[in-house]
Amino acid sequence: MHETNIKKYNATILLADDDEDIRLALALLLMAAGYQTIEASNAKEVIIQTNRQKPDLILLDMNFSRDTTSGQEGLDILSQLKQSNIPIILMTAWGSIELAVNGLKQGACDFIEKPWNKEKLLNSILQQLNFSKIKQEHQGYRQLLSSDQSQSHKIWICQSQAMKNIEQLVTQIAPTDANVLILGENGTGKSQLAERIHQLSARQKHPLIAVNMAAIPDNLFESELFGHQKGAFTDAKQNRIGRFQLADQGTLFFDEIGSLPITLQPKLLRVLETGQYEVLGSSQTQVSNVRLISATNADLSKQVSEGAFRQDLLYRLNTLVITLPPLRERLNDIQPLAENFIDLFSIKYRKSNLKLTPEAINKLKQHNWPGNIRELGHTMERAVLLSMTNEINQEQLLLDSADNDHSSIQLQPLEQAERQLIEKAMTTTSGQVIEAAKLLDISRNALYRRLEKFGIKYES
DSSP: HHHHHHHHHOEEEEEEEEHHHHHHHHHHHHHHOOEEEEESSSSHHHHHHHHHHHHHHHEEEETTTTOOSSOHHHHHHHHTTTGOOOOEEEEEEEEOOOHHHHHHTOOEEEEEEOOOHHHHHHHHHHHHHHHHHHHHHHHHHHHHHHHHHHHHHHOOOOOOHHHHHHHHHHHHHTTTTOOOEEOOOOOOOOHHHHHHHTSSSTTTTTOOOEGGGGGOGGGHHHHHHHHTTTTTTTTTOOOOOOOOHHHTTTTEEEEEEGGTTTTTTTHHHHHHSEEEOOOEEEEEOOOOOOOEEEEESHHHHHHHHTSSSSSHHHHHTTSEEOOOOOGOOOOOOOHHHHHHHHHHHHHHTOOOOOOOOHHHHHHHHOOOOOTTTHHHHHHHHHHHOHHHHHHHHHHHHHHHHHHHHHOOOOOOOHHHHHHHHHHHHHTTTTHHHHHHHHHHSSOOOHHHHHHHHHHHHOOO
């Protein structure tokens, strides 16, 4: 079994140990399994051989002649090899959990105690070579993601005082690795703020991976976040790399974090606390190095009190909290945002030199914008399409009917209005929860909670 897999890699393994007998025993074991081996007997040789030979994997002893018990010498070498991207398995006869954790945090892939179990050692080597191959296959994809992000840079507008305050806060916190929780109504630009933080961070040259938590089926959450190996479950036809690994060294953005199932929250908490996780179908512990940004329009504190969200996870997510103001509180930003959308849609629909009339600008500022920037974008796209000259006037905004509708809304208790909206959405979609959630612009899980709350029947 090992031989078949090994031939695919033709792997070379560096044996780094000051004991000649240990190196010989390892060399005999690994050559019998089909590997090529090279050796290093001290710290200096390890670095030299790594740079010259570029091995596929390193078996690194934790203790050389300078220090025989603490493992510090191995950790020092490990830190020097950090940028090599070569999988490293640590070996020591003086193993401890603390030493293992320190080694894993500094970039090691696994930890083996002497005397080693042959089968366990060979399995660990094979797993690391598999993961290394997957990383190489996805490197081009990750570079493409990073490149696309730089090309799709969006204009960041903060002329209003509310946004100037947020910009000042962002410039302070972006260079740190602190987790950020972004709050705000639907359509306020939470994903764009996450991109802004990433662009100003030390991780800007690495990928920003965005995950819409509300769009992932409950049974696929773990696979999406952590990846899976072929055969891990019925439909796992091939290896899949998870979002944590895709975002390695970069930023991971979880939109609609309130949709994360309660059953998976302990696993996310563990990654945030220790940096460790397992790919589905593998017992091998992986180490994550990402900066996490989360966003939601839900009341997470209320979800905590209802038992739908873990308090300790919320504490990990909200190290820093930024609340985006609704567009109605950003009057000075409305015109530049609208003009930015005009430029964007003018290119899309091949129009040029379109300008807003003063009356149209006033109309935009008077509108309440319940859909925030998202609604403004739809409004300006429609106006660009309807424009017959180089001017966009207030009639082409088509906001009068919307404003009239708002003024004629019957005042009633909020819960009653919410129930009526949900009942209407369920009737319109013939009881399809996913479609109704889209109409209401809330997550599927959020709609389920409201259906239960109001006792509204639905097809499960």
